[in-house]
Amino acid sequence: MAIILQLLFTGLGIGAVYALVALGFVLIYRATNVVNFAQGQFAMLGGYCMVITTVDLGLPYWLGILITLVVMAGFGAIFNLGVYYPLRHRSFLPVVISTIGASILITNLVLGLYGPEPTTLPGVIDFPGVSLGAVFLDSQYLVIIAVTLILVLLQYFFFEHTLVGKKMQAVSQDKEVASLLGINVTGMIMLTFAYSAVLGGIAGVLVAPILFVSVGLGAQIALKAFAASIIGGFGDVPGAIAGGLIIGVAETLGAFYISVPYKDAFAFILLFAFLLIRPQGIFGEKVSQKA
Amino acid sequence: MKLLELSEVSAAYGAVQALRGLDLVVGEGEIVTLLGANGAGKSTTLRSISGLLTPNAGEIRFAGQVISGLHPEKVVRLGIAHVPEGRRVFPGLSVRENIMLGASNRRIARAEMARDTAEMFALFPDIARFADTLGWMLSGGQQQMVALARGLMARPRLLLLDEPSLGLAPLIVQQVFRIIARIRETGTTVLLVEQNARIALSVADRGYVLETGRLVVSGKPDALWNNEEVRAAYLGGKRLSEEQKPA
Numbered sequence: 001m002a003i004i005l006q007l008l009f010t011g012l013g014i015g016a017v018y019a020l021v022a023l024g025f026v027l028i029y030r031a032t033n034v035v036n037f038a039q040g041q042f043a044m045l046g047g048y049c050m051v052i053t054t055v056d057l058g059l060p061y062w063l064g065i066l067i068t069l070v071v072m073a074g075f076g077a078i079f080n081l082g083v084y085y086p087l088r089h090r091s092f093l094p095v096v097i098s099t100i101g102a103s104i105l106i107t108n109l110v111l112g113l114y115g116p117e118p119t120t121l122p123g124v125i126d127f128p129g130v131s132l133g134a135v136f137l138d139s140q141y142l143v144i145i146a147v148t149l150i151l152v153l154l155q156y157f158f159f160e161h162t163l164v165g166k167k168m169q170a171v172s173q174d175k176e177v178a179s180l181l182g183i184n185v186t187g188m189i190m191l192t193f194a195y196s197a198v199l200g201g202i203a204g205v206l207v208a209p210i211l212f213v214s215v216g217l218g219a220q221i222a223l224k225a226f227a228a229s230i231i232g233g234f235g236d237v238p239g240a241i242a243g244g245l246i247i248g249v250a251e252t253l254g255a256f257y258i259s260v261p262y263k264d265a266f267a268f269i270l271l272f273a274f275l276l277i278r279p280q281g282i283f284g285e286k287v288s289q290k291a
Numbered sequence: 292m293k294l295l296e297l298s299e300v301s302a303a304y305g306a307v308q309a310l311r312g313l314d315l316v317v318g319e320g321e322i323v324t325l326l327g328a329n330g331a332g333k334s335t336t337l338r339s340i341s342g343l344l345t346p347n348a349g350e351i352r353f354a355g356q357v358i359s360g361l362h363p364e365k366v367v368r369l370g371i372a373h374v375p376e377g378r379r380v381f382p383g384l385s386v387r388e389n390i391m392l393g394a395s396n397r398r399i400a401r402a403e404m405a406r407d408t409a410e411m412f413a414l415f416p417d418i419a420r421f422a423d424t425l426g427w428m429l430s431g432g433q434q435q436m437v438a439l440a441r442g443l444m445a446r447p448r449l450l451l452l453d454e455p456s457l458g459l460a461p462l463i464v465q466q467v468f469r470i471i472a473r474i475r476e477t478g479t480t481v482l483l484v485e486q487n488a489r490i491a492l493s494v495a496d497r498g499y500v501l502e503t504g505r506l507v508v509s510g511k512p513d514a515l516w517n518n519e520e521v522r523a524a525y526l527g528g529k530r531l532s533e534e535q536k537p538a
């Protein structure tokens with residue numbers, strides 16, 4: 001029993017990271033109808049930004065986080081201008097290819113600047129964790145779960161209870177009408193990219209102390225997050241969160257009970273199962289109808 | 292006074308030329324209707340005015356200022372609200388939110404926005420009890436009311452209405468047109484696109500008839516209605532008897 005609780009805790013922790021990146025996928029998809037394949041690279045950049053500020057430059061952790069948030073927001077805005085905006089009137093495919101190109105570019109820039117060696121980032125709390133009976137709650141996993149919970153609540157409040165949030169929803173539902181009403185469509189999409197980059201960056205900051213910070217970090221997380229958003233029902237916000245948590249738990253249980261080397265395969269086994277049995281995902285419409 | 296003036300406006304979708312040198316004038320305080328068969332270019336005219344489409348020739352002036360080529364967000368700030376064909380209510384937002392967002396062209400505080408929204412619910416009592424219902428759950432008539440209310444929230448000097456009667460039951464159509472007549476009484480100028488010529492001519496001061504992007508004839512409702520050729524070709528045929536003549 002204790003071991004299952006232990007695995008659930010770990011699975012929810014890593015699942016929360018997938019959920020944050022999946023949320024970024026979903027928000028951009030809803031605003032632009034485009035899947036941003038560089039979403040995982042946002043997480044990698046967040047991780048490196050923390051390493052540079054807190055490890056290399058020796059700045060305090062809180063300042064590193066602050067700088068990372070600002071850098072990620074700015075990066076999201078630039079990403080929007082360079083990767084999405086020039087192609088915004090084109091169809092799905094050119095934009096998707098543009099995001100794939102950007103993801104390759106980002107990966108190689110980091111590789112060029114930082115090399116292939118993985119680095120480590122210490123956790124935010126300098127204390128290992130707490131024991132709850134036979135279950136050990138690692139502090140970094142606790143931080144991940146708490147931060148994710150807070151972000152999800154903040155995001156819910158923002159989209160449901162602020163005017164800007166409503167305008168962003170309007171833009172994602174009908175850009176033409178939104179512009180007829182005088183809503184700044186370009187600005188709202190810019191904001192969506194900035195926020196999604198921040199979400200990805202935070203996911204990277206949170207997961208860096210658990211995994212190594214490396215150029216492969218982005219792809220590793222993005223594939224799972226992408227699977228999570230399909231399992232949840234692509235384009236669905238609660239679905240992305242549920243999908244992320246499900247994958248986190250499934251791969252943790254799978255690694256323990258079935259096979260450690262195949263840990264990364266469980267997300268995709270789950271994805272295939274969903275595509276066969278319930279292709280519309282937990283909450284969503286059919287993927288085939290959306291694409 | 293001329294509020295809106297189109298001079299030799301042409302517009303195209305790729306290779307499809309949808310407007311071919313259209314001249315049109317709307318005076319302050321008028322209701323002007325734009326009639327014509329499906330595909331005549333009526334919606335294209337409204338889209339060119341509101342900035343969804345940039346004309347490839349000609350000029351559009353509003354209150355003396357050239358607006359052709361301006362972005363829709365700018366046009367609506369100048370005082371032109373466009374209620375598009377098919378109503379296009381935001382499906383995932385509530386009725387109240389849909390209406391509130393209609394004021395996005397004005398820089399007003401949220402409290403004022405809420406006050407104006409309440410005013411709209413007074414003008415459209417039928418949708419007041421659906422304030423918290425999501426757009427996609429509404430009937431066509433309710434959606435049209437929301438779309439109209441959302442357009443009026445912009446406090447426009449000129450309201451562009453694209454086929455407000457489309458797909459509505461006759462009783463609802465009458466209701467919608469009573470509201471349009473009321474809108475004019477508040478001093479708002481209306482450019483009304485319709486396929487239902489009879490009801491459009493019953494509220495309009497003047498009308499234009501379009502065919503394949505060109506102006507065919509224009510004039511007072513009576514003159515248009517009595518023009519046999521026009522009736523046969525564009526206003527739904529000669530079947531309409533004299534008793535159905537607009538008031």
Ligand SMILES: Nc1ncnc2c1ncn2[C@@H]1O[C@H](COP(=O)(O)OP(=O)(O)O)[C@@H](O)[C@H]1O
Nearest residue numbers: 304307309327328329330331332333334335336
């Ligand atoms: N998005 C579009 N792409 C290509 N052609 C279009 C588009 N919209 C309208 N058209 C064409 O432009 C012409 C005028 O259309 P429209 O202004 O919608 O007519 P109406 O509103 O009078 O029915 C038609 O021939 C129509 O086929």
Ligand SMILES: [Mg+2]
Nearest residue numbers: 333334335376
């Ligand atoms: Mg039309």
